[in-house]
Amino acid sequence: MTHAKNGLIGFRPTRRQLMAGIGAGGLALATQGRAFAAGSENVLKIGFVSPRTGALSGFGQTDGYVLDLVRKALANGLAVGDKTYEVQILDVDTQSDPSRASQLAKSLINSDKVDLILAVSTPETINPVADAAEAAGVPCLSTVMPWEAWYFGRGAKPGAPSPFKWTYHFGFGVGEFHRTYVSQWNLLETNKKVGVLYPNDADGNAVRANLAPLLEKDGFTIIDPGAYEDGTTDYSAQIALFKKEKVEIFNSFPIPPDFAAFWRQAAQQGLRKQLKICQVAKTGLFPDGIEALGSLGFNIASAAYWHKTFPYTSSLTGVTGIELADGYEAATGKQWTQQLGATLALFDAGAAAVKASGTPTDKAALAKAIATLNTTTIGGKVDFTSGPVPNVSPGPIIGTQWVKAPSGSKFKLDYVVTENVTDPNVPVGAKLLPLNG
Template sequence: MTDKITRRGILAGAGAVLGSFALGRSAALAQSGETLKIGFVSPVSGPLAGFGQTDGYVLQQARAALAKGVTINGTGYSVEILDRDTQSDPARAGQLARELINSGGVDLMIAVSTPETINPVSDACEAAGVPCISTVMPWEAWYFGRGAKPGEESPFKYGFHFGFGVDEFFRAYVSQWELIGTNRKVGVMYPNDADGNAVRAILAPRLEAAGYTIVDPGAYETGTSDYSRQIRMFRDEGVEIFNTFPIPPDFAAFWRQAAQQGLHRQIKIVQVAKTGLFPSDVEALGGLGDNIASAAYWHRDFPYVSPATGLTGAELCDGYEAATGRQWTQQLGASLSAIDVGMAALSAVANPKDREAIAAALPGLKAESIAGPVDFSSGPVRNVAHGPIIGTQWQRNGNRFDYVITENATDTNVPVTGTLRPYN
């Protein structure tokens, strides 16, 4: 499978046809003066800035690959990507989306990373009738968190989300936690937000059914400064696995307090999500960051290639490190995969300037991406395509933390590269 995908990626870089679009066909461009406009909204600054840190580099690669335009079904178009920073503010995210729709005239919107960005952008697009593709948040928090009801027909026509969900977290966590002997007591700290409420309602019961004892002190508010009550409960209950879905500043505050109060000495697996995804999150913890377990929605070792740029994961990450001097992050491939899927959506219709046609085509879209295949026709609900979550761990290697793949239950094409270590 890897060889096939690699050959396809090489052809993409050469401007060969992928589905029904081709890169850099200047002869066809002479026949059309139209521009495809793609909005790209992500959190580049603020508390969620880790998610947007690499987006500038990703967009640079995408713009370079698309600089000579694309040919879609025999017609040439130039491509313009209009990126905006939400500053980690949901209200600003919605405002930016409306501006891109009303003033920017975008044909397609891309929203990347966390409910605080994706949900308000998706809502703005739904109201305006603009197709929107999003990734990097649990699909349940996107779908049910915006008003859809279990067992009922989808209320969304224009928004489509791909990536992991609670099922992927469950499979990855059970696979990961079985690698180390524990008492199977899991202390959970889920925030009172879209992510936390989704995982509390769906993930915790599944973990209990799988034989884990869940110790839950209840939802906490983002920005909480004192976690003594939660720490005392986890310590008294003897939990040996800790799982949380906070924003990075909240986890840093909690885990430092946990260390001061001795909780960290009894924990064998520290399994974090939404935080601990990027090197900066772990480095900020100093010695407390070693052996923090995480989960990757993308990794440089994923065996896939970006159709939009022709880049492999290793090429993307090596290029980023050479250009910036910073360690690669999993967001590189996630953001680029959204552009891959966006280009596939535009190429799935006769006229990519027709928003209604794009929205009508998306439920049946099957696309390749640097994060792997994306298939909206086989998702759990009409507007969603499944994606993997891979068990990982941050392991100190000299002056940096290596991001090691420790299990691959949700995508066995991804190679396991290391062994999970007990936290203490």
């Protein structure tokens, strides 16, 4: 396991200082020779767990850039009350493997003695990390997966007290998907028949149990051929059913390789031309995955847990959404992705909790600070005082669409906001286009 350990602490550089000198590969911090006034007891260790390689690597593609920003913002330490803490961020790659995620979390806890774990992106990453942290009594904060799959998927029961004392999660849930999908799908005239392809995993099972019934109450007919296993390569039976039922809306929560296989088969077997809306989540979030589909990727509808037009500023680094996206593109030559804001929001929230704790190396104090956290990040509000269940702060998911970029753009695709029912502060930038429009 490779750790990146850098001293981090409370001056806030200007935005120009922050954005300058940040390359795609990493950032050399000017901390050598800096003597911290604080003693060794004023060192705070934060573990950061994400999937940077493997099937879920799209979620981790921007992590290096965000970590550079965070480390530079904290290079002189983090002031908590009358003390200044040196912060060490230990970042690890799960390689998209849940078993490895659990092992890494246990290593961070037992070997590195971290004070806080931040985990990001999908149940395959977050749930095993959260379980390890809960068992060990280490505070853990996470984002980017449906909160139901995090809360109920880890053993909590509806209506019962929360079984979790140390683990907390913020971000979208089934309720936000429901509101967004109804808002999005009503933008076009359809027969309201929805073909769904939900996998037999934490996301798929949570969505099937909670989202599908809500959509039916809103007048949509759900055509569900049943759960499929991740890694399925032949979707002929599902496609035949969707064609027979004349579905005009398609919705799925697949991992990227599975959607690519399905979508190519849907085009070959005549389903794609029948559809008016293709709405995908979990995959279809990042430009490279859509670009890989060629012309089949145009007009796929998506949903954004962050967009560069979100009107919020990072409380930790001071950068805006536009500055974050533009800085990433300038540094890497790659198109911005929504994960930039989500990962930075996790550090915004984590830093806010550390400051609120008073004594961040006291795990109980830090967990209590997270439980009562009410702050604004670059992704919007994080508020654990009024969640739908304990340990959860809900967040927006915004209707979006991948469209062909205008001539002169250096990228092939443009990612536009088409509706904003879960956060009206986010500006709508374009009309939803029919899939075959």
